[in-house]
Amino acid sequence: MDFTLPEDVRAAQAMFRDFVKNEVEPIADKMDKEEYFPHDVLQKAAELGMLGVPFPEEYGGTGLGMLGYCVMNEELAYSSPAFGTIVGAHVGIAAKSIHVGGTPEQKEKYLKPMSEGKLLGAFALTEPTAGSDAAGIKTTAKRTDGGFLLNGSKIWITNGGVADVYVVYANLLPSDNDRGGVTAFIVEKSFPGFKLGAIEHHMGIRGSSTAELFFEDCEVPEENLLGNPGMGFAYAMKTLDGGRLGLGAGCVGMAQRCMHMSQDFAKQRVQFGQPIIKQQAIQFKLADMATQIEAARLMVYQAAWMDDNGMRITKHSAMVKLFCSQMCNQVAYDAVQVHGGMGYMTDYPVERFYRDARITEIYEGTSEIQKVVIAMQLQRERR
Numbered sequence: 001m002d003f004t005l006p007e008d009v010r011a012a013q014a015m016f017r018d019f020v021k022n023e024v025e026p027i028a029d030k031m032d033k034e035e036y037f038p039h040d041v042l043q044k045a046a047e048l049g050m051l052g053v054p055f056p057e058e059y060g061g062t063g064l065g066m067l068g069y070c071v072m073n074e075e076l077a078y079s080s081p082a083f084g085t086i087v088g089a090h091v092g093i094a095a096k097s098i099h100v101g102g103t104p105e106q107k108e109k110y111l112k113p114m115s116e117g118k119l120l121g122a123f124a125l126t127e128p129t130a131g132s133d134a135a136g137i138k139t140t141a142k143r144t145d146g147g148f149l150l151n152g153s154k155i156w157i158t159n160g161g162v163a164d165v166y167v168v169y170a171n172l173l174p175s176d177n178d179r180g181g182v183t184a185f186i187v188e189k190s191f192p193g194f195k196l197g198a199i200e201h202h203m204g205i206r207g208s209s210t211a212e213l214f215f216e217d218c219e220v221p222e223e224n225l226l227g228n229p230g231m232g233f234a235y236a237m238k239t240l241d242g243g244r245l246g247l248g249a250g251c252v253g254m255a256q257r258c259m260h261m262s263q264d265f266a267k268q269r270v271q272f273g274q275p276i277i278k279q280q281a282i283q284f285k286l287a288d289m290a291t292q293i294e295a296a297r298l299m300v301y302q303a304a305w306m307d308d309n310g311m312r313i314t315k316h317s318a319m320v321k322l323f324c325s326q327m328c329n330q331v332a333y334d335a336v337q338v339h340g341g342m343g344y345m346t347d348y349p350v351e352r353f354y355r356d357a358r359i360t361e362i363y364e365g366t367s368e369i370q371k372v373v374i375a376m377q378l379q380r381e382r383r
């Protein structure tokens, strides 16, 4: 077994780190305080190939696979979990849906420009009455001459309002041609009947845009049916396997940053005549953080390696998402504690990370749902 990163991924990691330090870090606080959406920096990321990292070169990607994608997410979230969320929604679930289910023509028309940063994407599954129970979506698609009409709504869609292309999951009504079932569609923002609703404001990852979408007889041409009818749920679940893994990697980055901030603060904060890092209570917190981060990172890299080697990762990615998100919330909590009152002040980024960490146990399936997925997979393995 070799636990070192491959040469090309290591070189990319150095490049991501440099980019994050020079481009993302300077705007991370502004994104949080002003809910600023970083169009320019996203374009710079695209120029470096960062929006196509996991995809093959023929579709504008870098061919660095899931391992490269996870390493990138770690670096992005080290500075701005909000920036990581924008990239994660675009690459990890929107473009990924097209990679998973798209025809060669759809990959050429949408995945390639998405990888190159010419189109920004969003993944639209959640509805007001269908969150954890994603199969219960009510948005419908009705076949017409030459296409489909979509009706319904979506909520809390990351990159909503800024995206050019939405991968929308809807229930295809049965007809003479189709058995129906959840089906995915590639919807451009200019399609008639597509309407943007409210932009939400949230506790953390505040630079990422989260919006409501409406489809009122939204006209989708035949060629924008993603892959095959009735396969949408399978595409969504396969996509989320990758998305959850990337998200876990972001949690590792966030936790790493919280630990570094805690170490630096504890070295310079003096109480009772000595830096607080001399207190065993503080040292133990740092030791626990480091141990948890190391375990989480290994889980991420193992699952990424499995994915890159063609293995199924449904159980592993759910385990990664569950463990890494809980770990990162605990580390962020302890990091605030190490900072004392300073940790509660908005002047210190640790307060932002504490808020940003909270979403990781909710989106792309809550911690409870990850346990449901893991338990289901365990039962399948026993049969």
Ligand SMILES: Cc1cc2nc3c(=O)[nH]c(=O)nc-3n(C[C@H](O)[C@H](O)[C@H](O)COP(=O)(O)OP(=O)(O)OC[C@H]3O[C@@H](n4cnc5c(N)ncnc54)[C@H](O)[C@@H]3O)c2cc1C
Residues within 6 Å of the ligand: 089, 123, 124, 125, 126, 130, 131, 132, 133, 155, 156, 157, 158, 159, 202, 210, 359, 362, 363, 364, 365, 366, 367, 368, 369, 372
């Ligand atoms: C900031 C943000 C960004 C988002 N981005 C996107 C996006 O880009 N695209 C998209 O499609 N969606 C997105 N979502 C939606 C997100 O994926 C859902 O919020 C999430 O899946 C949970 O659904 P829910 O909020 O409806 O919670 P609910 O399903 O109502 O769950 C509420 C509580 O009940 C628990 N629960 C529900 N069912 C079970 C069960 N069977 N067993 C045990 N516990 C259960 C849940 O774990 C949770 O604790 C986003 C959400 C947020 C907040």
